[in-house]
Amino acid sequence: MMRFSHTALAALASASLWSPVLCTQVWPDARTDRLEWLLYEQLGGYGSPGIAFFVHDCVGIGNETQGVNFGAEWLRNAYHDMSTADTIAGTGGLDGSIIYELDRAENVGHAFLETRDSFSGLVTTRSSLADLYALGAVFAVGACSNGSMILPLRAGRIDAREAGPSGVPEPQQDLATHTASFARQGFNATEMIELVACGHTIGGVHGIDFPEIVPFVSNGDPDDEHTSTFDTTTRFFENKVATEFISNTTKNPLVSGANVTTRSDERIFNSDGRVTMRKLAESNDYFTSRCSTLLERMLNTVSKEVVLTEPIDYYPVKPRAAQVDINANGTMTFSGVIRVEDALLTSPNTQVRLHFVPRNGSQCSDATPCSVTNGISGNFEHATCVYTKCPATFSFFEYSLVVSSEQGASSFMVEIVDGDTGASVIHDNNGNGFPTGESLQPQYKLSTQETFLIPGPDNTFESKQQLNLTVAVLNAEQFTNVTAIFYEHKIPGINTGGWTTESVELTLSRKVEGTNFTFYTTSYSRMFNDPIGAHPFDLVATGPGR
Known part of the structure; x- marks a missing residue:
């Protein structure tokens, strides 16, 4: 099935619709995060394609x-x-x-x-x-x-x-x-x-x-x-x-x-x-x-206009599949998965807590207390390598937290608590916190995909797919335009050779009662002539001085 996927949002997550403490890396990094996922979650993991299995042994x-x-x-x-x-x-x-x-x-x-x-x-x-x-x-x-x-x-x-x-x-x-x-x-x-x-x-x-x-x-x-x-x-x-x-x-x-x-x-x-x-x-x-x-x-032999990144290292702690849902009752739900290097899990009873920093505070304090998840355990997935000498293996922790939309959360920190000793270590993304990207978020629960059959040549029918997209924008009055940029493969069926883009302006739908969020909507259609891979889109909000 063809699918659309949202890949921008400050590279917060690559989500698909239809279809140690001293670490110097800062997440997210749009140039390397997807390759980091493929490189280090070779087998198992959260949504890993398992491509490395083809060279097992x-x-x-x-x-x-x-x-x-x-x-x-x-x-x-x-x-x-x-x-x-x-x-x-x-x-x-x-x-x-x-x-x-x-x-x-x-x-x-x-x-x-x-x-x-x-x-x-x-x-x-x-x-x-x-x-x-x-x-x-x-x-x-x-x-x-x-x-x-x-x-x-x-x-x-x-x-x-x-x-x-x-x-x-x-x-x-x-x-x-x-x-x-x-x-x-x-x-x-x-x-x-x-x-x-x-x-x-x-x-x-x-x-x-x-x-x-x-x-x-x-x-x-x-x-x-x-x-x-x-x-x-x-x-x-x-x-x-x-x-x-x-x-x-x-x-x-x-x-x-x-x-x-x-x-x-x-x-x-x-x-x-x-x-x-x-x-x-x-x-x-x-x-x-x-x-x-x-x-x-x-x-690393590349043409002179290519600038390669530094070698890709893994994140000891990395958010995955992050999502923000704006609810009808004046609340919002932060959900997703936290990937943790197994070397940081010091006992079988280790738990993970997330500390969400309110959007009007740069850190947790008495004046702006953090919302904290309950201790998360379970390790429902495990990622490893196709070879014995694996640089790192990982466990995964699902989270979901409902907070007031007025309070929101601009970022969060990850606390790892030893289940035996109670000792804990905070991972704060090298002092930056892990950004939530709450200000501009696709609303997957309110978005749909439809497939139509339309008449084609010689009494045939062709498939056409339409994405009906809803996006939540925080403080929308600051912006004059909200745009979705859709990417299509230049060479359908081969999935490479560059991309063509189409920008579609979203229409203001309604203010979400009891919140500072506004829903915008748009529809985007394309012919089903490229069965390979996802069809990504970026979201951009612009306004005076932005």
């Missing part, structure tokens, strides 16, 4: 006998997307352009389509496909190393709107061509050897895609990829690709395959007299260290 569940390795596919996809970069000119890089380049001989295989389809449903105005491709590579390396290699993830990549130049290295090309290609990408001759070894420690060559490299006789099984692996431990990210090369026991088809022309790894690995490959073979720690460095650089 590196190869992915159900792929053991088919020659398919999702971890290798996701890493290869990121490299192919990046590898047409020109770092001198500052163009290309990891930008999602590969979705327009799948008809090229340098991008053979259905793995790229599979990867696109795995991630395209997660594209929003807060998470580009290029960022998601980087996320996939981080998941792949983490899963295939069982968490011993966690690549830092930065956000901010911009999706390309058209194909980039060709230039992905191909097995039949000579050493000079490969060296020049990697130099254009920003890697010297030694780094070329290392990066190829890093990329070829998992996965292999699929005969169904490269029969000239891996000849095969069909066995009648359409799921058999006839894969020849790069080393003997295809699901583990370690230096076997180097040790087996140095010991001359490798079965890597790009080293010892019958087709001499396509022995690209042999030419590259031997290009400096095996000096680099010997170093990689001597120490697995050295191998993984070099791979971590080079793969991170690969993911």
